[in-house]
Amino acid sequence: MKETDSAFAIYMRPHLTQINLIFDQCVADDAASIALTKALASITELEQLLDVISDNQEYPAYKQALQEVQYSLLSASIGNYRHAYSSLRLFFELCLAAVEFSVNTILFRQWLLGRGDIVWARLSNPDDGVISKTFCTLFFPEISDESPHFRTLATTVYRECSQFIHGNPQAASTLPETIQLKKETLFDWANKLDTMCLVITFTFTVRYLVCLPAEAREMVREPILSQLGHLESIRLILGGVVGG
Numbered sequence: 502m503k504e505t506d507s508a509f510a511i512y513m514r515p516h517l518t519q520i521n522l523i524f525d526q527c528v529a530d531d532a533a534s535i536a537l538t539k540a541l542a543s544i545t546e547l548e549q550l551l552d553v554i555s556d557n558q559e560y561p562a563y564k565q566a567l568q569e570v571q572y573s574l575l576s577a578s579i580g581n582y583r584h585a586y587s588s589l590r591l592f593f594e595l596c597l598a599a600v601e602f603s604v605n606t607i608l609f610r611q612w613l614l615g616r617g618d619i620v621w622a623r624l625s626n627p628d629d630g631v632i633s634k635t636f637c638t639l640f641f642p643e644i645s646d647e648s649p650h651f652r653t654l655a656t657t658v659y660r661e662c663s664q665f666i667h668g669n670p671q672a673a674s675t676l677p678e679t680i681q682l683k684k685e686t687l688f689d690w691a692n693k694l695d696t697m698c699l700v701i702t703f704t705f706t707v708r709y710l711v712c713l714p715a716e717a718r719e720m721v722r723e724p725i726l727s728q729l730g731h732l733e734s735i736r737l738i739l740g741g742v743v744g745g
Contacts, residue, residue, distance in 0.1 A: 519680060523580040526682045533684055536691040537578055543698045544570055550705055550724045553717040559602035559609060566595035570694075577690050580680045583665050583673075585690050589697065590662035596701045597624045597655070600631040600708050625656050631704055641707045643734035651703045658696045702728040710738060 506514075527533045544567070551563045573588035598619040602609035611617030629635050632652040637645040664672035677683045706725055713721070722739045729735050 516680070520579045523680065523682050524578055527578050527687075530682070530684070533682065533687055536688055537574070540574055540577070540691050540694050543694060544574065546724045546727070547698055547701065550702065550721050553713065553720050554709060557603060558606065559599040561613065562595050562599035562602055562609075566592045566599065569595065573690075573694070577687055580677065580682050582676050582683070582686045582690060586662045586665040586693070589690065589693060590659060590666060593655075593659060593662070593697045593701070594619050594621060594624070596697075597631050597704060600704050603708060621659065625652065625659070627652065631708075632700070637707050641711055641734075644707065644732055647703070647732065648707075651700050654696055655700045658693050658700075662693060699728050706735060710735070 527537060547570075548567055551560070551567070554560060554563075569588045570592040573585045573592060576582070576585035576588060598612070601624060602612065608617060612619065624630050625632060627633055627649075630652070632648055632655050634645050634648045637648040661672075665676070675686060675689075677686070702725060705721075706729060710718070710721070710725070718739060725735060726739055
């Protein structure tokens with residue numbers, strides 16, 4: 502360290518000390534630690550799922566999404582909840598956009614070259630979006646009746662995260678005024694991550710499962726069954742218990 506700190510260093514050091522304190526509090530608190538450990542396990546499980554399509558053209562969007570959810574986890578672990586929600590929403594958008602890119606090379610190329618944006622209204626369109634019954638019928642018709650439920654989950658959690666990004670007063674009132682551990686907010690963030698991982702697993706299953714080779718199906722068997730094992734059509738493909 503220099504003999505005389507810059508004004509920036511003098512300003513930032515107390516904040517960094519506070520961040521370290523919050524992280525230590527999260528680790529020491531049983532409930533907070535369990536929530537963050539479960540969140541990390543969900544992210545790791547999702548990485549395992551997406552690894553089987555790492556050669557696909559749309560994978561750069563998934564890769565960016567996985568980076569973003571790590572930022573969200575970091576922010577949540579140090580009490581920076583507004584940014585945790587923001588990164589969580591971007592993670593979700595990117596994962597659903599990747600499904601869209603898998604069937605639309607033009608949209609993918611436009612996004613990759615910076616000539617087109619991800620459009621939530623298009624992704625969530627009830628008629629032909631990536632969580633619509635129409636889309637599901639094209640790739641995995643046996644579970645298409647489930648799509649309205651998952652679309653509702655997706656639009657709800659997206660809207661709730663958006664409220665923090667857009668400065669909604671009611672959403673903002675749930676955040677601590679300074680960076681600090683607030684377990685209720687941490688648990689809410691963790692629940693939203695759980696919902697997103699469930700929806701992403703569903704869209705992954707719809708889009709890819711039927712066309713995966715046997716070796717790849719075995720690799721995704723546990724992550725998918727842990728989330729969607731209640732659906733008999735999925736258990737039938739993955740070799741789970743059928744009729745139970």
